[in-house]
Amino acid sequence: MTSSQGESAQGPGTLRARPVGLVGLGLIGGSLGLDLQAAGLEVRALVHRASTAERARERQLAQRIDTDPAVLQGCGLIVLALPLDRLLDPSEALLAALPADAVITDVGSVKQPVLERWQPLHRRFVASHPMAGMAEAGVEAGIRGLFAGRPWVATPTPGTDPIALAAVEELAALLQAQWLTCAAAAHDQAVALISHMPVLVSAALLEAADLGGSAAGADALVRQLASSGFADTSRIGGGNPELGTLMARSNRDAVLKALQIYEQQLKQLRGMVETHQWEAMHERLRHCRMIRPDFLRD
């Protein structure tokens, strides 16, 4: 893995030479459109529905917005800002409209399946993942400054065009994102551990509080006594069910591996409760308190 601050990265200047194309104007695409236009770039966007195009024009998410893939003609870099399921199943019309000489990148939160699908489709494809918030979605969600200070991970392979990679790095730098590169497998395992598997851990907690409260005849009590700690721990488990399912589905192997490690740790902690190993448990919790700050953003 290599990393550099966005502001120090020097791209080859590809971005300003030709328009940037966006496929999709949801949270990620819309935010890209706003920031890139503010930086003085020409932005063209392809969207699926006429109603989306109309609203996106009102919000001025790009200079040209159309439902006709021809809008992408002449673009030098195109960002596929599509939901993962649509990214993995691109339409023929989209594929036909992508200029052969353009740099193509994506924003999908799982990288191995995307590479497998897209690397054979376009010789200048670069797999990438800007890690920005996902609570909001849709044409109303895009905001200025979404990527500033956030990781933007690219997962190049030996077959990745280095000039294309540099162009995506230039894009990330322009948005003041924190540029990282790593292997797709490492990325997918990391996001399974810190994002996709925790959704299931958190969902099981909500289910346990619900079912355990009922079993104890304390349905109302568990709800009344739940405090900020439970709210925090259950937040991602009570989030978008489509997204949670899609992540588990598209990153299945890594999520299963992460769950195996998780269940092993929980089993050990349970064993300490069963066998009254309170000093050992205290030591484990002390270690948890020590390592947690490393996982927090400044």
Add this chain to the structure above:
Amino acid sequence: MTSSQGESAQGPGTLRARPVGLVGLGLIGGSLGLDLQAAGLEVRALVHRASTAERARERQLAQRIDTDPAVLQGCGLIVLALPLDRLLDPSEALLAALPADAVITDVGSVKQPVLERWQPLHRRFVASHPMAGMAEAGVEAGIRGLFAGRPWVATPTPGTDPIALAAVEELAALLQAQWLTCAAAAHDQAVALISHMPVLVSAALLEAADLGGSAAGADALVRQLASSGFADTSRIGGGNPELGTLMARSNRDAVLKALQIYEQQLKQLRGMVETHQWEAMHERLRHCRMIRPDFLRD
């Protein structure tokens, strides 16, 4: 379980007739001292160390503060605001100093062991649990208004003196807490489900991210990519290790029962990933999103 808003509860006026005694001036005791004095009551406090007494006097946490248990003489209601381990192992000097006619209550976060220990010790003991934040501790931690709008749970038994119970309800009402009563077993199972077990669930997540990152050669990557979702889910697992251990230890049976229910739910969710039951998983996550708001405080 019964519940009532604090402001509508009418006690028998015990509180103002005689001084209120506090044993311990940490977060809970100190906050009680500040609020009760502000309400015009006379507050006397027993603390363990001379240095604590000195600092507590500077902070004016009570009108009289001493390390001599005799300070409790004449008190009509005494709140044992001690850590759970010290509450379960009271000193002979403390026991000898508790007036036989005073109402005695506690603030422990587990109720069955407290009842078993204290009901034989004092005929006017009432087991209670004001559910206030626990991030801070010590003589500097007490603040005004800690209990307002928060649940204050009492767990009376058939042997509980109803006049004593009413006095504790009057105390909760004065502090604008939300008064609840329930069986001690129901309380302990509820807090195991929404507070004590989740600490272990959250700690195992930190351990899994740490170990799983190492196993994938991605130690730095998991730390760099962890975002607000991971921060929330891991917060209580990275909290006070003494407190986490003490809760598991003192509420062991209920924590084990809660863990069993939790592990069963997680196993089912894992099974859905293994067998590609994406519609079933989506339905489970949809249910989680639906029930979570019931667990959140307005």
